[in-house]
Amino acid sequence: MSFTPDLIHLTITAVFSFLVGMELKTYRYQYHESEENLYFGTARTYTFIGVLGYIFYKLDSVHLTLYIVVLITLSLLYMVLYAQKVKTGRSSILPYMVMLAVYTFGPMTERFPLWIPSLILVLIIFLLNSKQSLQNFSSNINTHEFETLGKMVLLSAVILPLLPNTTTALPYLPISPFKIWLAVVVISGISYGGYLIQKYFFPSKGYFLTGIFGGTYSSTATTVVLARKVKQTGYNPVITAAIIAATSMMYLRLVVVALVFNVSIAKTLALPFISLAGAGLLTALIYLRKGDNSIAKTDFVDKNPLELGTAFLFAALFIIMMMLTNFVMHHYGNTGLKLLSFSVGFTDIDPFVLSLLTGKYSVASTQLVSAIMIAAGSNNILKSVYAIWFGGLKGGLQAAIWVGILGMITIGLGFWVYF
Numbered sequence: 001m002s003f004t005p006d007l008i009h010l011t012i013t014a015v016f017s018f019l020v021g022m023e024l025k026t027y028r029y030q031y032h033e034s035e036e037n038l039y040f041g042t043a044r045t046y047t048f049i050g051v052l053g054y055i056f057y058k059l060d061s062v063h064l065t066l067y068i069v070v071l072i073t074l075s076l077l078y079m080v081l082y083a084q085k086v087k088t089g090r091s092s093i094l095p096y097m098v099m100l101a102v103y104t105f106g107p108m109t110e111r112f113p114l115w116i117p118s119l120i121l122v123l124i125i126f127l128l129n130s131k132q133s134l135q136n137f138s139s140n141i142n143t144h145e146f147e148t149l150g151k152m153v154l155l156s157a158v159i160l161p162l163l164p165n166t167t168t169a170l171p172y173l174p175i176s177p178f179k180i181w182l183a184v185v186v187i188s189g190i191s192y193g194g195y196l197i198q199k200y201f202f203p204s205k206g207y208f209l210t211g212i213f214g215g216t217y218s219s220t221a222t223t224v225v226l227a228r229k230v231k232q233t234g235y236n237p238v239i240t241a242a243i244i245a246a247t248s249m250m251y252l253r254l255v256v257v258a259l260v261f262n263v264s265i266a267k268t269l270a271l272p273f274i275s276l277a278g279a280g281l282l283t284a285l286i287y288l289r290k291g292d293n294s295i296a297k298t299d300f301v302d303k304n305p306l307e308l309g310t311a312f313l314f315a316a317l318f319i320i321m322m323m324l325t326n327f328v329m330h331h332y333g334n335t336g337l338k339l340l341s342f343s344v345g346f347t348d349i350d351p352f353v354l355s356l357l358t359g360k361y362s363v364a365s366t367q368l369v370s371a372i373m374i375a376a377g378s379n380n381i382l383k384s385v386y387a388i389w390f391g392g393l394k395g396g397l398q399a400a401i402w403v404g405i406l407g408m409i410t411i412g413l414g415f416w417v418y419f
Contacts, residue, residue: 017050054106211242215249248280345378380407
């Protein structure tokens with residue numbers, strides 16, 4: 001026995017509509033049991049709505065006149081019910097929105113692949129079951145971040161495609177405006193992702209996780225904040241572990257960034273950087289076992305890295321660093337590049353690393369890999385100094401030693417790759 005497509009589509013529509021009706025009934029009993037007589041039907045009602053949507057769509061699938069008339073009729077019926085709800089101080093239109101979704105199941109099963117109505121069903125069930133979680137999330141989230149994210153989406157999704165993808169005429173800047181802003185978007189996205197995970201998925205979960213996720217967007221800032229904490233609380237092996245972990249995550253972050261912009265360099269960096277990250281995390285775990293992580297709770301969340309001012313500043317630094325790199329390589333060669341790499345490590349290395357990954361230089365890729373390693377290593381030396389400066393000799397010394405060792409090894413690897 002074979003089933004016709006129409007029978008399959010009708011069955012799917014009826015089953016999905018019934019499931020939504022049952023889920024809405026559960027939602028009503030859980031959150032609005034007192035509104036028993038002010039809800040738009042039961043599971044049977046929603047099943048009939050879904051079936052009617054399918055039938056009237058099939059009767060006139062070109063002009064959709066019958067389909068629209070029935071939709072307007074259902075909407076008028078809900079208006080009568082809604083008027084009664086308003087008199088009792090209720091204003092939710094959730095049942096009506098669910099009804100609209102159910103009414104579209106029929107046309108969706110006809111016109112789209114099965115995964116689309118299935119995904120709609122899953123989303124409806126998820127949203128009905130996550131009322132309390134969504135309320136807690138909306139009450140805890142900083143609304144300013146949505147504003148910042150909206151501006152970033154505007155700049156990346158609207159302005160980015162409009163930028164010319166041709167090389168600029170500026171001296172020592174062999175890169176297009178499109179690629180300049182693309183680099184800003186990618187590095188900001190990676191930083192913002194780590195920030196969101198640390199803040200909203202692992203808030204106040206301990207210093208060690210702060211180091212892990214803080215290192216994905218700013219290992220230097222994370223080191224400074226954790227060092228200040230250890231100066232306030234005294235030596236704590238857990239904070240030492242967190243500082244080492246933050247630096248370890250920097251290596252993984254650089255590999256990801258390199259993978260986005262220059263696969264060949266990323267392949268060369270992968271083995272040494274992943275090995276250094278693994279060694280750092282192993283050392284951090286040893287210190288973590290020595291401490292009592294249960295008392296090391298922190299509500300530290302660094303400043304949102306997706307501020308527009310930060311993005312524009314990064315773009316400016318990226319342009320300056322690329323021009324400087326081109327100038328140094330043109331006039332002073334590879335020796336100048338190595339000195340520049342070491343010097344840049346005592347600042348923000350991301351613009352410099354991106355300039356090496358995206359620029360077109362007349363040097364071998366091994367020399368670019370060497371420069372990235374030297375910059376990362378000198379940045380570790382800076383963080384080891386910060387660990388002692390902000391954490392004190394007693395509190396930050398051990399973290400400084402291990403971060404410094406990682407830095408010296410990285411610099412050594414950089415020179416070894418070159419020679």
